[in-house]
Amino acid sequence: MANNSTQTNTAPDTVWLGRGRHLGPEPEQDVRRNLIALKAAGVLDDFLDLEPAEAARSTTLHPRDESADPGPSARRLFEARWRVADDVTVRAQLTTYDPEGRRRDGEGVVWVLAAEAERAWDVRWPSPATMFWPDSERVAWDRDTVPEVSLRAANHLPKDDDELRRRLRECVQQSWFVHVVVHEAMTPDAQGQRPVSDFLPPGLRHRVVEHRATPEQAQIADFAMKRELNVRMPRGGAVVLPTTPGAAGYDAERFTVRSVFLDGSEPTELLDRIREFAALPRPLSADAERALARLRQGWHLLTPDEELVHAQGMVAKYAEALEAMTTSRDRYREAAEAAQAALAELTGGEVAPRAGGASDGSPLKALTRVFGRFRDQK
Structure with missing residues (x-):
């Protein structure tokens, strides 16, 4: 067909x-x-x-x-x-x-x-x-x-x-x-x-x-x-x-x-x-x-041969999706580390925890808050 x-x-x-x-x-x-x-x-x-x-x-x-x-x-x-x-x-x-x-x-x-x-x-x-x-x-x-x-x-x-x-x-x-x-x-x-x-x-x-x-x-x-x-x-x-x-x-x-x-x-x-x-x-x-x-x-x-080809195609698609997810995770980690370094430089190496000792877990958000404080002091 x-x-x-x-x-x-x-x-x-x-x-x-x-x-x-x-x-x-x-x-x-x-x-x-x-x-x-x-x-x-x-x-x-x-x-x-x-x-x-x-x-x-x-x-x-x-x-x-x-x-x-x-x-x-x-x-x-x-x-x-x-x-x-x-x-x-x-x-x-x-x-x-x-x-x-x-x-x-x-x-x-x-x-x-x-x-x-x-x-x-x-x-x-x-x-x-x-x-x-x-x-x-x-x-x-x-x-x-x-x-x-x-x-x-x-x-x-x-x-x-x-x-x-x-x-x-x-x-x-x-x-x-x-x-x-x-x-x-x-x-x-x-x-x-x-x-x-x-x-x-x-x-x-x-x-x-x-x-x-x-x-x-x-x-x-x-x-x-x-x-x-x-x-x-x-x-x-x-x-x-x-x-x-x-x-x-x-x-x-x-x-x-x-x-x-x-x-x-x-x-x-x-x-x-x-x-x-x-x-x-x-x-x-x-x-x-x-x-x-x-x-x-x-x-x-499907015939057995078609089922095999289909299964191989699905494996290839899953592998591509996993690779894309891994790449995305690695890029996010690199961005987070860069944001953490920038934040440490702006705050003299110290990052104040949130009230109650809990961290929001996002250096990017913390960096945004620091920039916001700088704007407020101007």
């Missing part, structure tokens, strides 16, 4: 970020079970399960950095470390949060996942999401923070015009995922209803949300996207939606596919456009920047 903690407005190419909602009753238990199973299977090198307060107190790399604090609404923090391509280490943090404000029925628990590899991310690597969440349809961890939107399904756009425009705005402005709208030229059969994300490589599969416009929604969906996002949706085609703020290099025409056959075959052109869009330098929201900073600056799960 890169050690440079400087925050930028663009996601590094070593990073995988995701934010969603878990609708089940025990999200942390689902994570815990999955981590235990993957470590037992040798998929994970190790993992850690921390209370948020404990995580903030025991930050290993930067103990005084506020970025390590997951925040007051955090429920639990999990860390995991695994290797890909034989020797590339990936470090990841998943934090679960209570929803802001009063929790509503069905709103679920928000989760934020940040992962970083030692080199540029390869989409063929396993999805960090399935290192924490079980890759099972029976566990509802895969909901976007935008209501009624799922990662592993083809989400049909709302029928109502106002709701459709609101859905598009929220997906572009709030979501961390790549959003694609596909128009069904005709109602597809079961094979055609298969989500496009099923054809994506593992490292992209849980970064893409697919929306479907029914055949009769061609005009209303096209009008809404033109009005809200300045993109067009061709009949029977697809478009990769822009982000807010916009990603450098995005061109609506470039990321529009004129024809997508929903017959169960691999939509090669659309998949290429999705891969290309996902590779663009993507601006980071403030929340995403905090998640990345927390991963880099609030990491706890």
Whole structure:
């Protein structure tokens, strides 16, 4: 993992970020079970399960950095470390949060996942999401923070015009995922209803949300996207939606596919456009920047070698602090001795004790009192 903690407005190419909602009753238990199973299977090198307060107190790399604090609404923090391509280490943090404000029925628990590899991310690597969440349809961890939107399904756009425009705005402005709208030229059969994300490589599969416009929604969906996002949706085609703020290099025409056959075959052109869009330098929201900073600056799960380096660094810091204290003490003693000598010279070698025989213990203060008496005698 890169050690440079400087925050930028663009996601590094070593990073995988995701934010969603878990609708089940025990999200942390689902994570815990999955981590235990993957470590037992040798998929994970190790993992850690921390209370948020404990995580903030025991930050290993930067103990005084506020970025390590997951925040007051955090429920639990999990860390995991695994290797890909034989020797590339990936470090990841998943934090679960209570929803802001009063929790509503069905709103679920928000989760934020940040992962970083030692080199540029390869989409063929396993999805960090399935290192924490079980890759099972029976566990509802895969909901976007935008209501009624799922990662592993083809989400049909709302029928109502106002709701459709609101859905598009929220997906572009709030979501961390790549959003694609596909128009069904005709109602597809079961094979055609298969989500496009099923054809994506593992490292992209849980970064893409697919929306479907029914055949009769061609005009209303096209009008809404033109009005809200300045993109067009061709009949029977697809478009990769822009982000807010916009990603450098995005061109609506470039990321529009004129024809997508929903017959169960691999939509090669659309998949290429999705891969290309996902590779663009993507601006980071403030929340995403905090998640990345927390991963880099609030990491706890060290390897034995990292623990040794950290311990050596702490010893060096303590030695520097002790040396500074010793130097400060020696300088104070030298100043005190000089003040005592000056005081003895002014008083003829005698220093009168304070009333009661007690000394104030400070030659500097005694010298100040002598100078004060001299001023009074003038």
